[in-house]
Amino acid sequence: MLPHLIDDLGVVLRRDLVAAGIDDNAIARRCRGGELTRLRQGVYATTTAYAAADAAARHLMLCRGVMRLYGPDVALSHTSAALAYGAPAWRVPLDLAHVTGLETPGTRTQARVRHHEGVCRVSDISRRDRHWITAPTRTALDAAAVLARDPAVCVLDWFLQAGLTTLQECRSMLLVRREWSDHLDLTLKLDHAREGSQSVAESRCHLLFDDHGLPRPTQQLEVRDERGWLLGIVDFAWPEHRLVVEFDGKEKYHRHRRDGESIEQMVMREKDREDRIRAVTGWTVIRISWADLEDPRLLIARLRRHLAAAA
Incomplete structure (x- = not known):
């Protein structure tokens, strides 16, 4: 394996391996031999790094590979963005990486990626690891929208305690997205969020x-x-x-x-x-x-x- 192809999380892309002269047959042999673990189509991780990672870290490996595959027209979002910021993974489904399309409309799930459709203003996104990610307040609300109440409140509480957003900022953004179908559900979840919860x-x-x-x-x-x-x-x-x-x-x-x-x-x-x-x-x-x-x-x-x- 060529060390310069592997990033700090242990993730490597098929296209980079092929460009370096390691074809699909060689990649398959490395998977069978236990050197590589396949995360999804086109994305692998070193088995050593994958075995040492917990479930949340493995999810972030998947997200890293997905964002490296995609262009600048998507942003890491929802629970994937929340975990990237450091939010807790308690009862958070980790099987899919979540992204929001910045240009292409439509929602779909394919190859372990959930594509969300949503209008993103300039203030709703920021840069992280050379890729787009939804901004903290937007991330907290989007993550809470796709989670059950208790894990949703745990994520909201974490963002508040980390100082990445405030209840007022969340409520102000919620007013902007009043027309969204999740408005009432998010209002109820936000009513349960508390500043001061440290775990x-x-x-x-x-x-x-x-x-x-x-x-x-x-x-x-x-x-x-x-x-x-x-x-x-x-x-x-x-x-x-x-x-x-x-x-x-x-x-x-x-x-x-x-x-x-x-x-x-x-x-x-x-x-x-x-x-x-x-x-x-x-x-x-x-x-x-x-x-x-x-x-x-x-x-x-x-x-x-x-x-x-x-x-």
């Missing part, structure tokens, strides 16, 4: 609270002692009910882990922080996990008891 877990938590009619909590609340010293920042809080909810997940521990700190040290530091909040404020701190989100009946009952007692 898929936190997005799922606030959706759970909404769905069960709990009062809306404050997210990322700074809890301070009587001297004004910061005790900690909590995921969810109902200050008037003296109640805090913290999500106990691996992602959170890695996000707040200090340089040189082990997981065990991080867990103990989190426990000390929680104990200080309890001791100084007298608030109740409830920790929840992924299992609580999958079967939330006991959790919701427990939260309602605490909220009612404090009220």
